[in-house]
Amino acid sequence: MKKLYGTGVALVTPFKKDGKIDFNGLEKLVKYVVNNNVDYLVALGTTAETATLKKEEKWDVVKCIQRVNYKKLPLILGLGGNNTENVIKEINSIKNLSDFYAILSVSPYYNNPSQEGIYQHFKSIVDQTGSDIILYNVPKRTGSNIMPDTVLRLAYNFKNIIGVKEASGDVLQSYKILENKPQDFSVISGDDFITLPVVLGGGEGVISVIAQGFPDQISNMVSLARDNNIKKAFSIFYNILDIIDLIYEEGNPTGIKTLLDIIGICNSYVRLPLLMGTPYLRKKMLLLLKKIKSI
Structure with a gap:
């Protein structure tokens, strides 16, 4: 399987005031990022508020993204959980699995499994589905960290485990994986703040939240880093650093949805249980947007 390089976008799920899905907004978002040089799309990740979507809503969201994208860009499907058997059933229920480049599967949350438990969870998924899996490590949400040794063990033991979205926020953890991983295993930053160090250390790119607000800039930044044009890549990063910081101030996706609005x-x-961005956040965002130089 060909590797995914560059910038992936963790798409939000737009809603209307009555709480229903805003498919016009989703269509506009997908068109915006597809037409502004991102490399692939991620549906139903954490940023999509997947935890509050009903089963039918999830598939309506995916169908909308597929229709608008029309196979222009690879599509990764977020599908994970803390009940191993249910995750396997859900993956096996997908009729057209070939429509998706891979499944992005989060480490089991709340149960707080051991490293061996995490290993056995992903082993069971691969053994019983045959899907290509990208591990998703996001300890601040799951309560447990997939340690580098566990990632490497999974990477070497299963060819269908093709990469990791590393969102621990610890660049050293990414480097330990990068130093020792199989050649065809992808390390993708799951954290907008450490995208450049991960890419410069040998990572493939980023699955980004901010990229749906600044798709062209983030794609350009990652491309420059991959071409070793470090100074120019960092000039883009520093130009939007404060706004990246701000989109997480009241939580994700509250911040990015405020920006998209x-x-x-x-x-x-x-x-x-999420809340809309406060007027204070919106005011700060508007001030920062005026200061950002055109790139």
Whole structure:
């Protein structure tokens, strides 16, 4: 399987004021990122508020993304959980698995499994589905960290485990994987703040939240880093660093949805237990956007 390089976008799920999915907003968002040089799309990740979507809603979201994308860019499907048997059933229920480049599967949350438990979880998924899996490590949400040794063990033992979205926020952890991984295993930054160190250390790119607000800039930044044009890559990063910081100030996707509302892509509505961005956040964002230089 060919590797995914560059910038992937962790798409939000736009909502209307009444809480229903805003498919017009989703269509506008997909067109915006596809037409502004991103490399692939990620549906139903954490940023999509997947935890609050009903089963039918999830597939309506995926179908909408597929229709608008029309096979222009590879599509990764977020599908994971803390019940191994259910994850396997869900993957096996997908009729057209070939429509997706890979499944992005989060480490089991809340159960707080041991490293061996995490290993056995992903082993069972691969053994019983045959899907290509990208591990998703996001300890601040799951409560447990997939340690580099566990990632490497999975990478070497299963050819269908093709990469890791590393969102621990610890660049050293990414480097330990990069130093020792199989050649065809992808290390993808799952954290906008450490995209450049991960790419410069040998990573393939990023699955980004901010890229749906600045698709062209983030794609350009990652391409420059991969071409070793470090100074120019960092000039883009520093130009939007404060806004990256701001989109996480009131949580994700509250911040990015506030930004997308400001730039006219979709509304900023979220579902409980999340709350919409405060007027204070919006005001700070508007001030920062005025300061950002055109790149």
